[in-house]
Amino acid sequence: MELEIGSFRVRDVEFGPTTALRAGILSIDRRALVAYLLEDRNLAAANVEIARPGDSARIIHILDSVEPRIKVSGGPDFPGMLAPPDLAGSGRVHRLAGVAVLGTASIPGAADSQGLKEAIVDLSGPGARYHPFGQMANVVLELETKPGLATTEAIAACRRAGLRAAVFLAEPTRGRTPETVETFALGPADPGLPRVAYVMPAMSEGEIHTTFFYGRSVQSLPAVVHPNEILDGALVSADYWIACHRSPTYLYQNEPVVRALYGRHGVDLNFVGVLLCRCLITSQDEKWRQASQAAKVCRMLGIQGAVITMSNGGHAYVDQMLLCQRLEQAGVATVLGVDEYADADGADFPLVTHVPEATAIVSVGNQEEIVEWPAVERVLGGSEFLAGNAYEKGFQRRPAEPLSVALRQIYCSTTQLGWSTLRCRAY
Amino acid sequence: MGSVRVAHYLNQFFGGVGGEEKADALPEVRTGPVGPGQLLQQLLGADATIVGTVVCGDNRMAERPAETLPVVLGLLRDLGPDLVVAGPAFNAGRYGLACAAVCAAARRALDIPAVTAMFPENPGREAVDRSVLVAVAGPTAATMKADLERLAGLALKILRQQPLGPADVDGYLPTGRRVNEFADRTGAERMVEMLLKRLRGEPYVSELVVPRFDRIPPAPPVPDLGRTTLGLVTTSGVVRAGNPEGIESWRATKWARYPLAGVEALSPEAFTCVHGGYDNRYIRANPHRAVPLDVLRRYLREGRIGRLHEVLYTTVGNVMPVERARRLGREVAQELRDANVQAVLFTAT
Numbered sequence: 001m002e003l004e005i006g007s008f009r010v011r012d013v014e015f016g017p018t019t020a021l022r023a024g025i026l027s028i029d030r031r032a033l034v035a036y037l038l039e040d041r042n043l044a045a046a047n048v049e050i051a052r053p054g055d056s057a058r059i060i061h062i063l064d065s066v067e068p069r070i071k072v073s074g075g076p077d078f079p080g081m082l083a084p085p086d087l088a089g090s091g092r093v094h095r096l097a098g099v100a101v102l103g104t105a106s107i108p109g110a111a112d113s114q115g116l117k118e119a120i121v122d123l124s125g126p127g128a129r130y131h132p133f134g135q136m137a138n139v140v141l142e143l144e145t146k147p148g149l150a151t152t153e154a155i156a157a158c159r160r161a162g163l164r165a166a167v168f169l170a171e172p173t174r175g176r177t178p179e180t181v182e183t184f185a186l187g188p189a190d191p192g193l194p195r196v197a198y199v200m201p202a203m204s205e206g207e208i209h210t211t212f213f214y215g216r217s218v219q220s221l222p223a224v225v226h227p228n229e230i231l232d233g234a235l236v237s238a239d240y241w242i243a244c245h246r247s248p249t250y251l252y253q254n255e256p257v258v259r260a261l262y263g264r265h266g267v268d269l270n271f272v273g274v275l276l277c278r279c280l281i282t283s284q285d286e287k288w289r290q291a292s293q294a295a296k297v298c299r300m301l302g303i304q305g306a307v308i309t310m311s312n313g314g315h316a317y318v319d320q321m322l323l324c325q326r327l328e329q330a331g332v333a334t335v336l337g338v339d340e341y342a343d344a345d346g347a348d349f350p351l352v353t354h355v356p357e358a359t360a361i362v363s364v365g366n367q368e369e370i371v372e373w374p375a376v377e378r379v380l381g382g383s384e385f386l387a388g389n390a391y392e393k394g395f396q397r398r399p400a401e402p403l404s405v406a407l408r409q410i411y412c413s414t415t416q417l418g419w420s421t422l423r424c425r426a427y
Numbered sequence: 428m429g430s431v432r433v434a435h436y437l438n439q440f441f442g443g444v445g446g447e448e449k450a451d452a453l454p455e456v457r458t459g460p461v462g463p464g465q466l467l468q469q470l471l472g473a474d475a476t477i478v479g480t481v482v483c484g485d486n487r488m489a490e491r492p493a494e495t496l497p498v499v500l501g502l503l504r505d506l507g508p509d510l511v512v513a514g515p516a517f518n519a520g521r522y523g524l525a526c527a528a529v530c531a532a533a534r535r536a537l538d539i540p541a542v543t544a545m546f547p548e549n550p551g552r553e554a555v556d557r558s559v560l561v562a563v564a565g566p567t568a569a570t571m572k573a574d575l576e577r578l579a580g581l582a583l584k585i586l587r588q589q590p591l592g593p594a595d596v597d598g599y600l601p602t603g604r605r606v607n608e609f610a611d612r613t614g615a616e617r618m619v620e621m622l623l624k625r626l627r628g629e630p631y632v633s634e635l636v637v638p639r640f641d642r643i644p645p646a647p648p649v650p651d652l653g654r655t656t657l658g659l660v661t662t663s664g665v666v667r668a669g670n671p672e673g674i675e676s677w678r679a680t681k682w683a684r685y686p687l688a689g690v691e692a693l694s695p696e697a698f699t700c701v702h703g704g705y706d707n708r709y710i711r712a713n714p715h716r717a718v719p720l721d722v723l724r725r726y727l728r729e730g731r732i733g734r735l736h737e738v739l740y741t742t743v744g745n746v747m748p749v750e751r752a753r754r755l756g757r758e759v760a761q762e763l764r765d766a767n768v769q770a771v772l773f774t775a776t
């Protein structure tokens with residue numbers, strides 16, 4: 001399986017009469033994009049805005065983020081979501097590097113206990129460095145769904161809009177030559193190199209929050225997945241739960257651990273593949289079964305070492321720690337990526353749970369640290385913070401006002417996939 | 428900064444009194460630095476002066492702490508110190524425990540800062556108060572010079588009120604405080620790097636060390652439920668409609684006490700659920716799914732339970748800091764004890 005990712009570097013995004021890419025400037029025909037999105041009859045309204053690095057702008061109600069991409073050969077865009085679930089990971093895909101589509105919406109009735117959580121980013125000042133989108137041009141979709149829809153249907157319409165907009169924006173690159181082309185293939189490696197797997201539990205809990213693998217929720221029986229599938233749109237996020245440790249579609253398309261392992265493949269290690277698992281499994285027996293099965297698959301594949309990440313939090317740590325325990329017991333050396341709940345002052349015990357086998361941990365930061373963000377001129381995505389977050393004191397203000405808020409509410413600030421350099425250190 | 432006063436604590440061995448045969452030595456005070464204090468004084472320089480050294484036998488301190496510690500504390504107080512330094516204790520268990528106790532007492536009773544040094548596996552480490560800084564020391568006195576350098580460096584930072592660097596940089600045992608920073612490589616790169624080190628058998632440093640937690644042994648089985656007074660406690664977040672006590676949906680700071688006398692069942696009109704960590708729709712639809720009062724009432728009628736303590740204790744168990752959970756647990760346990768409750772049905776989620 002060989003995948004070519006061709007990159008078109010975008011320096012700026014602007015509205016224009018047609019959607020085109022010229023000399024690093026992406027021009028968007030706003031009316032055409034809105035009309036395209038509104039072909040989805042579950043959407044009542046759509047607006048498109050642009051937010052650039054350095055703008056005094058705050059984006060709220062973020063649902064998902066997607067990198068604009070178009071498959072130019074070797075299969076459909078987002079199989080299972082926008083097309084039948086053909087295999088992803090082969091052929092050529094074009095990407096607009098430096099651009100993200102951020103889908104935003106406030107869905108009536110969805111801000112309940114298990115519903116949508118607030119997720120925010122700032123594009124300037126101290127808030128711009130805690131998330132991937134402070135360094136890129138963001139195309140913000142402000143979406144409104146038709147009244148009377150079930151919450152799941154309304155959210156599905158917003159999810160679809162993000163993916164469709166991503167394809168729409170990359171369309172002008174079809175037939176053009178990318179500035180750079182990276183080729184991803186698990187070529188033969190020296191048999192003396194250690195065999196390494198990436199054990200990747202993706203969140204799925206309940207009807208609203210899940211991760212789609214070719215359009216279906218991830219399952220707890222580990223799937224052996226080619227890393228190219230991850231990079232090529234097989235995974236789509238539907239995690240609208242705690243903002244800081246969401247794994248968005250954007251970070252699946254640019255999966256940091258997959259890229260880091262690919263970077264060492266054939267040199268320091270033999271990257272055998274990805275074990276796609278589930279976290280936030282709701283029954284203890286099923287958690288147990290998954291961990292045992294993952295360890296079995298690792299043994300059958302002769303795996304000697306594994307990176308184990310996770311997504312979102314709470315009892316997802318139980319899934320991760322059980323995987324660590326079973327793999328270690330099967331003789332697989334593990335390294336975990338975790339984020340921490342160490343309280344605002346950093347003094348609380350930082351993990352939900354742990355096992356004695358977890359001896360190699362990378363921390364991607366304490367999500368409870370409070371950060372202070374100044375007032376902004378422009379708020380995109382909505383006009384009030386989501387009501388379901390009323391317990392968060394910082395959210396008792398208007399969104400444009402100065403904000404004192406925990407990293408927990410900042411989109412992707414402590415995503416355990418490790419895109420960022422943020423970490424937490426012992427004092 | 429003028430020269431500040433440092434008081435040093437040593438055991439009988441390092442204080443020059445004698446070896447194991449003198450481990451029962453009574454506390455005594457010497458003027459100026461003694462033994463390792465000589466080098467410590469050199470390292471501290473002119474800014475800090477070791478005005479006196481309190482020496483005490485390890486067994487004396489270990490076996491008669493109640494009478495010995497106040498004497499040590501009095502001798503230290505009489506030296507009028509701005510800082511108490513104890514040890515290094517290396518991996519000597521009794522000595523480590525003594526250093527921990529002396530530093531904690533100095534901190535609490537004298538309200539002055541204290542610093543000690545010991546090997547990370549010294550049992551004294553567990554006894555150290557969070558407010559006391561512990562410099563990393565080797566297992567034996569073979570590393571005395573380097574250990575004293577770290578200890579002196581930390582002592583001077585405390586005296587100069589300079590902010591401490593990360594534990595692994597400044598050479599002290601982590602105090603439990605975690606601080607965010609931006610590293611030079613991404614988390615994913617660090618994960619792969621750490622894995623390669625493990626696979627090559629090279630030393631690596633975990634960015635988070637999982638500690639030993641309290642193990643709470645389960646209570647023995649209730650011998651005869653038919654003669655038992657049963658209490659009802661829940662962390663499921665079931666509260667009275669409208670949540671009049673304002674229990675938070677996560678990181679709760681309080682618990683509530685609801686009288687159950689005369690309450691036959693928990694109706695969804697009178698009770699709701701405010702837990703923010705799971706899909707609580709099903710509990711809100713029928714609170715008995717979390718607090719099975721309906722079944723308990725039936726069991727009472729059938730005589731399967733002797734008596735019900737007619738109170739529901741409730742809070743939200745969701746991302747609650749461990750220290751707070753301990754406090755809330757103690758408060759509720761005290762009420763249960765006062766009411767002679769013999770067993771508790773404790774439902775979580």
